[in-house]
Amino acid sequence: MSVLAPAAPATAEDRVSVASNWRLVWWRFRKHRLALVSALVLIALYVVVLCPDFFSTQDPEATEARRAFIPIQHLHLIDGLRPAPWVPDVVGKRNPTTLRMEWRVDESQRIPVRFFAAGYPYRLFGLIPTRIHLLGATGSDGRDRLHLLGTDRLGRDQWSRLVHGTRTSMTIGLTAVTFSIVLGVLLGGISGYFGGPADAVIQRLIELLQSLPTIPIWLALTAALPRDWSPQQVFFAITVILSLVGWTTLGREVRGRFLALREEDFVLAAELAGASQRRIIVRHMVPTFLSHIIATSTLAIPAMIINETSLSFLGLGIRPPAISWGVLLQEAQNLQTVALAPWLLIPGAVVIVSVLAFNLVGDGLRDAADPYSQ
């Protein structure tokens, strides 16, 4: 596949001139190492999104007050010289003055970690009932006891909760951006292709929405969601609220592209050949700027994720019992708690990594989206 090898410049040039647009985009994107690595990170995260229960080690909702604030059990891959994964055991002792259970890691006790171990029952992809989980371990008391990222104040396993939060937060970013794309392309397209009064109305609407102070308005809108809504309804409402403003940037961009393309020769040619308006838009115009839209949308996802996380953190976005990164970080709101259990900040690191990955992939795509430049 080393098509652009300098050894054969003539053939390389030939290939570039006949390659499809998408192939060129891929060639250029591939050269962007960091973007490629970030793309792999995102793929891994979305694999987790597909079947969070498989990657969980405990039921994310299972609470047990006695097992609160268990520290991180670091996963070791090698036991001596054998490749056998294990984690240290945890031992709890009641503090005589505060009467609180205090847990610490006991490195001398090794618990073997098994792959594809049986755990709590769930449905794979929501369909196939199973008990198989990626990792599992049985503690000295004969119970499942594997807290890769410790537990929170209610004794819930943070790793499993993080995996489930990943599903919500990553999906919300994607859905909100999808909404924005649909709205942006539809309204921006109408505005740019037809012009006239439709254009004027849509442009004023965009200006109106863009001069709204987003964060306060989001807060007000999410505060207005009825308290008795189901998590699914809240999820849907939040995505709509987030994309309410998100589509405007995209709408402007699409309009600009349509305005420029409307004058192009190939559009005139298609018109003269008798193509219908729908065909001209869908077959001829949209493909030419699709890669741009994809790049812009990739760069819009991280903003959506940060916004969702912030709203949920303030208690106005996704609400418990639903789990998202913001909901998880709510546990870290109290300074005393964080000082006691710093691992509660880990979801924040995951937010940063995923946002970073989206930004890098977006930058790579944006550079690659114009394969004919340079």
Added chain:
Amino acid sequence: MTRYVLKRLVLLPALLFLFSVAVFAIVQAPPGDFLTTYVATLASSGSSISAEQVEALRREYGLDRPIWVQYLKWMENLAKGNLGLSLEYQRPNAELIGERLVLTMVLALLSFVFTWIVAIPAGIYSAMHPRSLVDYLLTIVNYVGVATPNFMLALVLMWGAFAYFGVSVTGLFSPDFVEAPWSLARVLDLLTHVWLPAVVLGVAGTARLTRVMRANLLDELNKPYVTTARAKGLSEWRLVVRYPARLALNPLVSTIGWYLPALFSGSLIVATVMNLPNIGPLLLRALINQDMYLAGSILLIYCFLTIVGTLVSDILLAWLDPRIRLEAG
């Protein structure tokens, strides 16, 4: 130019009117009203209030009237410069908002100053030494800065200060000064506390600004006039600061009006996390308790600032770049 500014100024009241309707609709949207929340809060704390009393209060606050009457009443008061009464605090909204608004603005301004003082030199240095070690380091810092939600940064800083130095960095005043009247000592106390939230608030903006400055300057540095100046023997630093840096700044200057209100909105989240006596926590509480006139007034202030900010940046842009003026004319 004057015509353009006038045209935009005429539109301002119309926009504000539209926003006031939208804002009122949003704060009215939750089911029930302030009194339902109030009764629920009382019930959860064990006390209660009779149904007649609730009805009397509802009549007193005008909550039994149709929504449009309530809206007109609000507008009538606003026109008189009266922001109304907070239902929860039983104090005039203007009084509640006043000092907090000043503190919010101080925070946003400081954060803005921090952003520019750090980002512009960093961007210039990066562009002058592309692909150097410092450039790479700055790029990494910038990417991480953009990717970190500012409440997360606040949390980590608060945790670090608390766990390792035993100090609490929340709030804007030392305990002695929280309720004290304004004095020089209080201002100095404010200055020792306000810088941390200002930095937290400004980090993402600084990162973005550095990247834009670097890119803009890199574009300029390839132009022939730079080569000419260099051939004349100007020292590199003077050359860059004198010509291309000024050109590269142009597009940034026009975003000031847009950036300040954004900081203003952004401070809402930082203020809540760091427990600052800011307008943010007040709005949050008002929204949750359905203290609608207070929430509505704060939202409208935000809208007003955003519109003015957009207007200022449009005017700046038109003033800096005559091409835009012609189009708008």
